[in-house]
Amino acid sequence: MGISVILQAKAGSDAGYSDAMYVEKGAKVVPSRKVILRTVNILVSIRSGAADIETTKRALNDLKLGSVIIGLMNPYKPADVFAIMVRKKMTAFALELVPRISRAQDVDVLSSIASVVGYKGVLMAASLSKKMFPMMITAAGTVSPAKVFVIGAGVAGLQAIAMAKRIGASVSAYDIRPEVKEQVESLGARFISFDLEVDQVKGEGGYARKMDEDFYRKQRVQMEHIFSESDVVITTAAVPGKKAPILVSKNLLAALKPGSVVVDLSADSGGNCVDAVLGKTITTKNGVIISAPLNVASDIATHASQMLSKNLCNFITHIIKNKHLSLDMDDEVIQNTLIIHQGAFRRNAIIPKKDEGKMLSAKTVFLGFEVITKVPTTLHTPLMSGSNAISGITIVGALVAASGGLGLKGLSHPKTAVRGNILGAIGIAASATGFVLNNLVLIVAGSLVGASGIILTRVMCKAMNRSLANVLFGGVGAVQDLVQDDIYEGKIKSTSAEEVAMLLSTARRVVIVPGYGMAVAGAQSAVRALTELLEKNDITVEFGIHPVAGRMPGHMNVLLAEENISYEKLKDLDQINNSFHNTDVSIVLGANDVVNPLARESSGTPVSGMPILNVDKSRTVIVIKRSLSPGFAGIPNPLFAMENTLMLFGDGKEVIETLVSEYKAL
Numbered sequence: 001m002g003i004s005v006i007l008q009a010k011a012g013s014d015a016g017y018s019d020a021m022y023v024e025k026g027a028k029v030v031p032s033r034k035v036i037l038r039t040v041n042i043l044v045s046i047r048s049g050a051a052d053i054e055t056t057k058r059a060l061n062d063l064k065l066g067s068v069i070i071g072l073m074n075p076y077k078p079a080d081v082f083a084i085m086v087r088k089k090m091t092a093f094a095l096e097l098v099p100r101i102s103r104a105q106d107v108d109v110l111s112s113i114a115s116v117v118g119y120k121g122v123l124m125a126a127s128l129s130k131k132m133f134p135m136m137i138t139a140a141g142t143v144s145p146a147k148v149f150v151i152g153a154g155v156a157g158l159q160a161i162a163m164a165k166r167i168g169a170s171v172s173a174y175d176i177r178p179e180v181k182e183q184v185e186s187l188g189a190r191f192i193s194f195d196l197e198v199d200q201v202k203g204e205g206g207y208a209r210k211m212d213e214d215f216y217r218k219q220r221v222q223m224e225h226i227f228s229e230s231d232v233v234i235t236t237a238a239v240p241g242k243k244a245p246i247l248v249s250k251n252l253l254a255a256l257k258p259g260s261v262v263v264d265l266s267a268d269s270g271g272n273c274v275d276a277v278l279g280k281t282i283t284t285k286n287g288v289i290i291s292a293p294l295n296v297a298s299d300i301a302t303h304a305s306q307m308l309s310k311n312l313c314n315f316i317t318h319i320i321k322n323k324h325l326s327l328d329m330d331d332e333v334i335q336n337t338l339i340i341h342q343g344a345f346r347r348n349a350i351i352p353k354k355d356e357g358k359m360l361s362a363k364t365v366f367l368g369f370e371v372i373t374k375v376p377t378t379l380h381t382p383l384m385s386g387s388n389a390i391s392g393i394t395i396v397g398a399l400v401a402a403s404g405g406l407g408l409k410g411l412s413h414p415k416t417a418v419r420g421n422i423l424g425a426i427g428i429a430a431s432a433t434g435f436v437l438n439n440l441v442l443i444v445a446g447s448l449v450g451a452s453g454i455i456l457t458r459v460m461c462k463a464m465n466r467s468l469a470n471v472l473f474g475g476v477g478a479v480q481d482l483v484q485d486d487i488y489e490g491k492i493k494s495t496s497a498e499e500v501a502m503l504l505s506t507a508r509r510v511v512i513v514p515g516y517g518m519a520v521a522g523a524q525s526a527v528r529a530l531t532e533l534l535e536k537n538d539i540t541v542e543f544g545i546h547p548v549a550g551r552m553p554g555h556m557n558v559l560l561a562e563e564n565i566s567y568e569k570l571k572d573l574d575q576i577n578n579s580f581h582n583t584d585v586s587i588v589l590g591a592n593d594v595v596n597p598l599a600r601e602s603s604g605t606p607v608s609g610m611p612i613l614n615v616d617k618s619r620t621v622i623v624i625k626r627s628l629s630p631g632f633a634g635i636p637n638p639l640f641a642m643e644n645t646l647m648l649f650g651d652g653k654e655v656i657e658t659l660v661s662e663y664k665a666l
């Protein structure tokens, strides 16, 4: 990118990255923080919240006029210190405001942090617990598995569920958002439902909304039973911009057995447990151990830094073109995160309503921010691997344009951007005509000859126990707004397990691309059986794992690892994308957004610009899913209508099991 990187000496040492490692990658290491601040054009930081106000003010004063600042800004907490940013005509991006859309996941630092926190929270709980997590039948008696209850199943909660399951616990979970039930179950845990009115729980951006005290009281009452059974409670419940709700009351603590453990992973936003002492581990009179760790990600500093630095690099790539800051004001990511632009406060930043007027009139519109003081280890220096001389950006470091200064370009005329405009032009086929169910595909040495079939009739809908509308639209709101289009019409070719088995028997290389649907179906053990069968017949099998497949980072990895599918077979985007043209059959199992060519070929959709697994380059693509419903992004997928694609409709697990039988029967 032609950017030079400066970082403070020893910035990465606590995270396992020495100064020499940065120098080797082409960065400049400077001992004096002041010198760095006075030199740089862009300052990349990480955390706010626990800001040391005076040091922050000093640091901001040291920065040049018009500097750009990128990091977690705590935009929900205005503070007078930030008036300095306005006065100095700075530009600030708050990364907690990254929209939760598929294409923005590569800059989503909250997801990265939550993943690390969920993982580590379970290890903390296990080490505090007086019980072992897995079941053991031993000569000294049977040790029952620890019962872990996770409250809040967003990214951190899902990761905690996966981790607790991995070390053998019996796991239940609860979340206020009803759609999370499927996600929890996709990890093999039990979802606990309560009798609560949940119509209003979902706020903007997929986040939970703040509920009134009466709602929380009802929640607490209904949780008593599950608490009395639990050995470990892990809480991750949060509402953006608000103090975390108190969900673990004194009554609930009293319901826990002595020796039980509560790990409150919402401590950074005030805590979910009434008696938690933030940053400490205590034991109650009842003998319940409560831990409320702060900045948990810093305990896993090496990997946390690696993930965060990748997010930051991606963000920088997004905003700098030809060494200049170049902002696409139509881009939802920029619209959301840009809270101060050349000293002007932008109204789209989330700030408490009560402070808005005050801040605007006083021109001290500001958002919590911590510069490089007291940098927690998480924020320390990431060192990116990769081929570029400088492929990593130190979080404590900063960037300087190589050619002496970054101009500010493309900022002046923000247009109104409406996310999803393009969707209006896409649509999906709303009529059943052309939806071909059975085809008479002839499969000859991996290539398709002809495709015709019968039109989808009510028979199919009946068989699936779903209405036609439900089959086509899958109940995902966004798609229902789309106008009818010709993406699918007359182009969908359906196949059968028998045909796919024949196709596989002629293949030499097969790539399996799992997605959220594999997890929902619990198809992973069937996938292992299929893999073994194919390999026994000298067919090479690899897995293409997209970084955002599923509903939490690493979702596919967890499930495939449970089945002992070797890590060597799991390939990321970079490792596998060049090999699809040499692939006879790609099996897309319950994946949708991560293989959607609209990501490459369109703009304005939630996936546009997101790298995908290029399965469409394979000789034949088999897509296994239950219907033509969209995935998380809510948009149609032209892959399903491509010439080399065959749809194998059905539940992922059942379909793969049938495929195994058909293959054996050949």
Ligand SMILES: NC(=O)C1=CN([C@@H]2O[C@H](COP(=O)(O)OP(=O)(O)OC[C@H]3O[C@@H](n4cnc5c(N)ncnc54)[C@H](OP(=O)(O)O)[C@@H]3O)[C@@H](O)[C@H]2O)C=CC1
Binding pocket: 101, 102, 103, 105, 111, 474, 514, 515, 516, 517, 518, 520, 521, 547, 548, 549, 550, 551, 552, 553, 554, 555, 589, 590, 591, 592, 593, 594, 595, 624, 625, 626, 627, 628, 629, 630, 631, 632, 633, 650, 651, 652, 653
């Ligand atoms: N990884 C992460 O950290 C997070 C990811 N996300 C988002 O989730 C998406 C993940 O992409 P991807 O993994 O492709 O998943 P998608 O959500 O795009 O698609 C999943 C597909 O699975 C199918 N499916 C569901 N149940 C079954 C079943 N029982 N058997 C067979 N198929 C089934 C569905 O179709 P049908 O109903 O027709 O069967 C659906 O189209 C991305 O948009 C990502 O941004 C969101 C939050 C976090």
Ligand SMILES: NC(=O)c1ccc[n+]([C@@H]2O[C@H](COP(=O)([O-])OP(=O)(O)OC[C@H]3O[C@@H](n4cnc5c(N)ncnc54)[C@H](O)[C@@H]3O)[C@@H](O)[C@H]2O)c1
Binding pocket: 100, 101, 102, 103, 104, 105, 108, 110, 111, 114, 151, 152, 153, 154, 155, 156, 157, 174, 175, 176, 177, 180, 205, 206, 207, 208, 219, 236, 237, 238, 239, 240, 245, 247, 551, 632
């Ligand atoms: N597409 C994407 O790219 C992407 C990436 C990451 C997250 N997301 C979505 O963002 C949303 C927020 O996820 P998050 O992990 O950042 O959430 P979060 O950290 O804000 O909250 C954690 C969880 O606490 C839950 N919660 C809040 N109040 C609760 C209560 N009273 N009782 C029980 N649970 C309660 C929330 O529903 C949430 O699941 C989710 O919809 C998630 O799927 C999308």
